[in-house]
Amino acid sequence: MRIKVNRDKCTGCRLCLQICAIEHFNEINPKKAALRIEAKFPDPGKYRPFVCTLCGKCAEVCPEEAISRADSGAYIVDRDKCTNCGVCVPPCPVGVVFQHPDHDYVIICDFCMLCTELCNTGAIVKWEKAASLEAKGV
Amino acid sequence: MANGLAGKTLRIDLARGDIRSFPTDEGLYRHWHGGRGITAKILYDEVPRDADPLGPENILIVNAGIMSGCFIPAGSKVEFGSVSPLTNGPGDSNMGGHLGPALKFAGYDMIIFEDLSRRPVFLFVDNQTVELRDATKYWGMKSLDCEKKLKEDLGEDFEIATIGPAGENGILFSCITHDFGRQAGRTGQGAVMGSKKLKAIAVRGNKSIHVRNLDSLTKQVTEIILRTKKHPNMVPWQKYGTAFFIQWSNTNACIPAYNFQTTFYEDIDRIDGDQLVEKCLITHKACFGCWMNCGKYTKAVIPGKPEVHLEGPEYETGSLCGSNLGMKDINHVAYINWLLDNLGMDSMSGGGVIAFAMECFERGLISEADLEGHSLKWGSVDDVEHFLDMVAHKRGIGEWFAGGSKRAAAKIGRGSEKFAMQVKGQEMSGYDGRWAPGMLLSYMTADIGAHHNRSWTITVDMAEGRDTVEGRAKIVVYLQHIRPLFDTWCICRLFWGELDITPEEIVESLNHITGWGVSVAEVLRTSEMIWNLNRCHYIERNRDNGRSFDYPPARAWEDKIPSGPGTGKGLSLAQIDRMLDEYYAARGWDEKGNPTRELLEDLGLGYAADRLAKAGFLGRSIPGGIPPVRGEKYKPKAF
């Protein structure tokens, strides 16, 4: 299961950021979300969501081996092992490893998919097709 | 605080550069519900009645409200409030986008700016870091350009609100711009900000907002999200925004054309919602937490001019700068929208002022010599561009128009007062009221001058009879209570009003956030309280009976509609008087339009009655007493 981004459909409403933080932290705080929205105005005048692509770079570089791949395919942070050193932040090719002063561990998408369920425009959607590609080893 | 509030309020003395932070007064919010409620109270209490709105005694309040940012659909708004230099009364204007939530995520519910800075400054807020920074290098920049520069200098994740050259130069209908295309447009809040030499506000925050019952709120909001996804009107809203309304308004003889000379525009097909979406659209744009995404980010492409990007034109700008100016190309309408946004002028008053000037030119009351050798013809985007430059910089007769159409008409005279389409100094919204009596009454009695967001009655007028006035007043009163509640809570009326969400559901959300356990009746009463406080404030400041400020310009009753489906239609002055009589009776005011002691005490505003009495304008007691409930919800019978 992956998340497909149809960037031209993003309107910048930030509903995805809100539900992500509510689901994982029980708080209303877009800065605790595990995805981000980039706004480029006035030129070209577009929004673009960035979501985890499951590349695994964060897990690769973690000096504490605190990030590991779950059966679902998502990368899960062991909050006890994570020292919040932040080494995993720059290598993320889409910039979706987050740190927040309230917490002593990094925030990475666990693919709960709630954001895709609430997105009203189809800018971020469940990509089930990817599952079949993965089964073929692609 | 687990009640939707961020927790802190800032008071900033701009003359001394003094910034004080103190805990937000929850009691004040409980009583006045935030947003325009709190601005009404603070302005009433703190601004002397003879204070110059552009002087040191005026206060500018930025208020993010209870519900903004609280995972509420369209919980995006922020309210600006100050004594309006345009109307000389309590003024407020709300703005969508992301600034309201950003303020709260930084930890602040409200910022109160006092006095005037000696040098240009901008307010920098980054969580607990709050600083007044030098804005010399930004002073003089146009709004949209300034927002872009501030984001480059500070960081893309800052939310920015700016004024343009118009605000800096004290154009009385200046706006405050944010998110590259959202404005706090009405009542000249940008001029107040400019008088204080406050160029911009830049905010970033990463704190959480806490509500009383997040589980219940999340459950309710999630259900609303999934329900409205299937609402049949969601898709057209998402595609067109309010621009779809242009055709309907024309077909039904409401749209202003050629400075409200008529209400039917032959070239409507060139400037409607389809044109906007087909020719100009870049992306659909949403405010924080809103999936209706009514915003349309567009481009205006005109040969010989640079391509410009803007948000709009939505219905109001599309009509007031479209048919009202005789424009024949959607790109021209969009370009004028961009000019107004970038100079930092309200596009609604802007359209009204330009249209007034165009009619003056048509009638020979102003000439090419007055306009630096330029003309000001209907439909000419070049003429408009030059005229706006004169106004924004108060050059030549541009200075006459810098105070709005009412002051310009006072300068020009020769009967021009008749077609300065404003009430109390503020220009009308994009609906002509001559064949919509309730709409005309709405303009006449809105607390901030002619504006539709307090009350909009055109479908009621169509159902009840467009040629009759009886029974309209109490419906206007009800609407004037329920609609401004959204400005009090800082959420967007469009989402809640257009997609079958009931007042009971909204109050349920309010209670999940605050834990207050209020009812719809109670919040309507709070709104009525705010309305009457503003009325008392207005009368005291302007030192005359309320009725003397409540009339439209003479075109409303002297000029019948000359063309289109509304040909020959229009009200008489006697009908207008009758509507006002009915309105005051419905409000519990006397026949002079002054609130009575009985009404004010019923609302807990005995102190306002004392002040009004001292000023000599307390309403005379009404024989038979005030109505027990003021305002009546419209029950459609004919459709």
Add this chain to the structure above:
Amino acid sequence: MIIFLKAGGELRTKLNPDVDYYTRRVETERGQTLRDILTGIGINPAFVAFAYKDDKVVRLDHVPVDGDVITLQPPVSGG
């Protein structure tokens, strides 16, 4: 022929939906305009800002065909 009309708000109440919460099934004659059809079921066309079919705006002089699903958009309550 049969067409389906959908609406929200006050228009929905007047439409008297019978298929689901928003939708009414209407039997009508071929060749009638949407305006005629609306009048025929007791809806004043003036209360319809525009109609919407297959992602496109249709005006009230549109002539529906059998099976059309048309959304009726009420006027904005000001905005």
